[in-house]
Amino acid sequence: MKKLLMGFLSLLSCCLLGQVGNVGINTATPGSTLEINGSLSAQYRLISADYNMSITDYYVAYNGGSTGTITLPAATVAYPAQGHIKGRVYYIKNTGSFNVTITANGSELIDNQPGTAVSSIGLGQGWSAILISNGNIGAVVTWEAIVINPNNAINTIVGMSSSSIYNLPSTANFNSGIPQVLPFTAGEVQINQGSTASWDAANNRFAINETGIYELDALSYFGAGGTVGVSSYIGVNLSITKNGTAASNVVAGTRANIGQLIAGAGNTPISFHCLVNLAAGDVIYLTMYRASFDTATGTVQSQAPSGVSESRHFTLKKL
Numbered sequence: 025m026k027k028l029l030m031g032f033l034s035l036l037s038c039c040l041l042g043q044v045g046n047v048g049i050n051t052a053t054p055g056s057t058l059e060i061n062g063s064l065s066a067q068y069r070l071i072s073a074d075y076n077m078s079i080t081d082y083y084v085a086y087n088g089g090s091t092g093t094i095t096l097p098a099a100t101v102a103y104p105a106q107g108h109i110k111g112r113v114y115y116i117k118n119t120g121s122f123n124v125t126i127t128a129n130g131s132e133l134i135d136n137q138p139g140t141a142v143s144s145i146g147l148g149q150g151w152s153a154i155l156i157s158n159g160n161i162g163a164v165v166t167w168e169a170i171v172i173n174p175n176n177a178i179n180t181i182v183g184m185s186s187s188s189i190y191n192l193p194s195t196a197n198f199n200s201g202i203p204q205v206l207p208f209t210a211g212e213v214q215i216n217q218g219s220t221a222s223w224d225a226a227n228n229r230f231a232i233n234e235t236g237i238y239e240l241d242a243l244s245y246f247g248a249g250g251t252v253g254v255s256s257y258i259g260v261n262l263s264i265t266k267n268g269t270a271a272s273n274v275v276a277g278t279r280a281n282i283g284q285l286i287a288g289a290g291n292t293p294i295s296f297h298c299l300v301n302l303a304a305g306d307v308i309y310l311t312m313y314r315a316s317f318d319t320a321t322g323t324v325q326s327q328a329p330s331g332v333s334e335s336r337h338f339t340l341k342k343l
Contacts, residue, residue, distance in 0.1 A: 070119075077114060086147075087120040090226055096155065098129035099166050103159030110159025118147040123222040123231045125305065126153060131163035141165045146304045148173070148222050148233035173220070173234075181221055181230060183208040183310075183338040203261075203269050203311035205229075206244060206326055206336050220342040224307065230340060232306040237343045240264060240276065242310055243295040244326050244336040257281045258314060262294045265309045266302070274311075276300050291329035299343070310338050 048054030050061035066082040074093045077084065086092055094116060103110035118124045124147050128134050133141035134155070141164075147153060154170040205228050213223045220234040232238075244262050263277025278296035286292060294312075302308070312326060326335055 072120075081114060083115040083117075085117050085119045086124040088122055088124070089120075091122045091224060091231065092124045093127055094124060095127050096129055096132070096134075096167060099132065099157060099159070099161045102161045108159055109157045112157045114155045115152070116147065116155070117152040118149060121149055123148060123224065123233060126155070126169075128167060132161075132166040133164060135165045135168045142304070144305065145169060145171060146231070146233040147171070148220065151233070181213065181223060181338075181340045183213045183223070184336065201271055201313055203263065203265055203271060203274065203309075203313040205269055206310045206312055208336075208338075221340055227307070229307045229309045232302045232304055232308070234342060235303045236301075238300050238302050239298075239339075239341045239343055240300060241295070241297050241339045242277075242337065243293060244310075244312055245291040245293050245329050246312065246326050247291045247329075257283055260292075260294055260312065260314055262296055262310075262312050264298075264300070265311050266300075266306055269309055269311060271313070275308075277311075308340075310336070 046054035046057055046059065048059045048061065051059055067080055069081055069084045071084060071086055071092075071094075072088040074095075075084070075086075076095045077097050079097070084094065086094065096114070097109070099109055101107045116124075116126060125144050126134070126147065127144040131143075133143060134145055135141050135158075145153065152172040154172075155167045157166060158168055160166045207228045208223075208225075213225075220232070220236070221238075222231045222233060224231045242262055242264070246260055259279055259281050261274075261277055261279045263274045265273035266275045267273060276296065276298040278294065280292070280294040282292050329335075
């Protein structure tokens with residue numbers, strides 16, 4: 025009996041290895057190399073922190089409480105050598121409220137057309153990506169990506185603060201020309217799902233998901249009650265900074281020179297409108313500071329004037 029069983033298994037093995045043509049499951053006439061007449065189940069994984077994709081992954085959903093990174097596996101050998109990963113497919117979706125970055129391994133690159141190959145791509149809230157290995161290795165394109173943005177309209181972030189007073193952290197820093205971040209809370213920021221940018225509440229900044237030209241508008245009211253000094257004017261700068269909050273990181277903004285008596289008596293508006301070229305992965309801040317050559321001192325703050333519901337306003341749109 026044992027010899028008979030071994031003989032049957034050997035014959036079955038030879039049949040499977042030597043089979044030519046299409047294979048069907050629940051069908052006698054498969055029209056493709058593999059045809060399944062029924063349902064198909066694959067690995068589903070929900071993650072909430074940085075993650076390295078593995079050989080067992082298929083669909084991964086990110087739902088973390090902060091920004092995260094998903095790293096693709098390295099292609100160790102090129103097709104058609106044994107161990108290649110040509111044709112491997114991953115589905116990744118950002119189901120959370122924070123930006124997630126998909127990063128190629130080492131020096132490998134991702135083909136994210138249009139544009140040149142990149143080492144990483146960003147997924148905004150509600151975005152999805154399909155990644156397919158092309159079988160290459162090394163510092164070349166190893167993954168081809170299809171990125172799906174569920175919102176095809178102009179993507180906009182609007183941030184506003186309702187009747188709140190925010191004292192700048194340090195009058196000394198403010199007077200020396202160091203930009204101070206104007207904060208928003210999560211409830212004050214409105215964002216389209218699938219937007220080309222995300223609100224990073226933990227760091228009071230806006231994270232860019234897609235490279236392109238962005239239109240930005242900003243408005244803030246400031247007060248300078250009790251300000252004194254040798255200069256009769258206060259020079260206030262409202263600006264955005266990119267990838268940092270120092271004066272050297274300022275990429276757009278405006279300046280208003282306003283009399284001390286006027287600023288001290290009430291709240292004075294300052295605003296700007298600009299177009300800025302931003303890349304995926306950039307982070308920007310809304311900041312305000314006073315020019316270094318002004319010598320007036322006192323309390324300078326962003327606040328809501330009487331009869332106006334918001335003290336600062338910011339919109340970001342990709343063109």
